[in-house]
Amino acid sequence: MSWIGQAMLNLNNWYHGVNKLKASVKKDSNPVRIGVVSAAAINFVALFDPVGTHPGATVVAIGARDKSKAQAQIDHYGLGGTCKAYGSYDEVVNDKDVDAVYIPLPNGLHAEWAIKAMRKGKHVLIEKSITSNAAECREVEKVAKETGKLALEAFHYRFHPAVHRVKELIESGQYGNPKEVFVRMSVPSDAMAKNDIRFQYPLGGGACLDLSYIFSSACYFACPTPSLPTAEITIQTATPRIHPVDAQIDEAIDATFTLEPPPATGKPAVKCHVSGDLNRPYVWGLIPCWIPKMPFARIELERARIEFNNFKDERGRLVAGSKRTEKVWTDGPVWGKRGEVWWSTYRYMVEAFVEGVKAREEGRDVERLPWVGLAESGKMMEVIDAVYERAGLAVRGL
Ligand SMILES: NC(=O)C1=CN([C@@H]2O[C@H](COP(=O)(O)OP(=O)(O)OC[C@H]3O[C@@H](n4cnc5c(N)ncnc54)[C@H](OP(=O)(O)O)[C@@H]3O)[C@@H](O)[C@H]2O)C=CC1
Ligand SMILES: O=C1OC[C@@H](O)[C@H](O)[C@H]1O
Secondary structure, three states: OHHHHHHHHHHHHHHHOHHHHHHHOOOOOOOEEEEEEOOOOOHHHHHHHHHHOOOOEEEEEEEOOOHHHHHHHHHHOOOOOOOEEEOOHHHHHHOOOOOEEEEOOOHHHHHHHHHHHHHOOOEEEEOOOOOOOHHHHHHHHHHHHHHOOOEEEOOHHHHOHHHHHHHHHHHOOOOOOEEEEEEEEEOOOOOOOOOOHHHOHHHOOOHHHHOOHHHHHHHHHHOOOOOHHHOEEEEEEEEEEEEOOEEEEEEEEEEEEEEEOOHHHOOOOEEEEEEEEOOOOOEOOOEOOOOOOOOEEEEEEOOOEEEEEOOOOOOOOEEEOOOOEEEOOOOHHHHOOOOOOOOOHHHHHHHHHHHHHHHHHHOOOOOOOOOOOHHHHHHHHHHHHHHHHHHOOOOOOO
């Protein structure tokens, strides 16, 4: 599945000449040294590519269950020289030359390895969904507090200036309060193997956890920041489409819920509708639906509608008010002056993570850094648990 993201990124990099630029990046004398647990398909897009243009970070170790797989990734992406291959995840979290660990494991293994890494003194960047369920997320939060380590869910879309601009338009009040939010995300038919990690219950499979952007973005747009962790969220409906070979797996999910911001915000409740599909059904049961559909968010306000196309991946896509289109690629209300037109959502995320790690190590506070706090990640896991319960499916990881 990650090959789609990789193809888009390669095109972007080719268009903007990013590969030449990577060759000329001079690393700082004290970069954040990142180790990776597993040779996951997403590693290039989410980490190797962004680190390639970041002077303050470097990838120093990859551990896979089979060492040759880690070595193959190092060779394939030209990380040799600075990056060690290990035949286990333990070796990565025990490596004293690793400052932070990126965790792109199946969702059901995130909590275990995030906790192990933090207990070994590492900061952690944890792929979405942060854990299998809310209880595990609370455990991650507890260990982050105990160890003083940073733990960040890799919700890359939240670091892009275009998303911040949409949020700014909503919160400015110029169009009134948000009333309804609709978010859709789907994957073309047959894009993933039948035994993909997303279709395995013991690994935390299912559309809710895999496409958790739909819950995260709907709630982010519906609730004034920073009150989301204390909003009242009530699931109205949750309709899964069950995977043909595993009755515990939601291959698709359609859910509605109301989000009531805390009374202190003075904001009214918002109706949310989210729809996620890991295997778009064949048209008339005959024709595979391979045409990519960009992730899409629509926010209905009292006096305008905002449509945000490709809200997840872009690179500054579009922000449309009632009758105009805005394109935002850099800077914005959260970053201030920062970024390049070719920075991916992941590049922005790595920018924030590295700055957060450096600040934590130096005992400094950072101002205005985009972030997804653990209280919010935990709240989203509560929503996903509740959707599973409402759908009559087991909460993952129990
Ligand atoms: N941010 C984004 O845009 C995206 C995020 N993701 C997230 O990244 C994570 C990984 O996804 P993706 O790269 O597509 O997945 P992959 O299947 O490519 O990678 C998962 C890795 O997990 C390891 N693993 C450990 N135990 C098991 C097991 N029992 N069965 C299978 N694999 C195991 C494997 O590591 P080893 O190398 O040791 O064999 C494998 O490389 C998920 O959390 C997913 O939600 C995925 C795609 C996009
Ligand atoms: O970006 C994504 O798109 C498709 C999903 O299966 C994947 O895990 C997700 O992060």
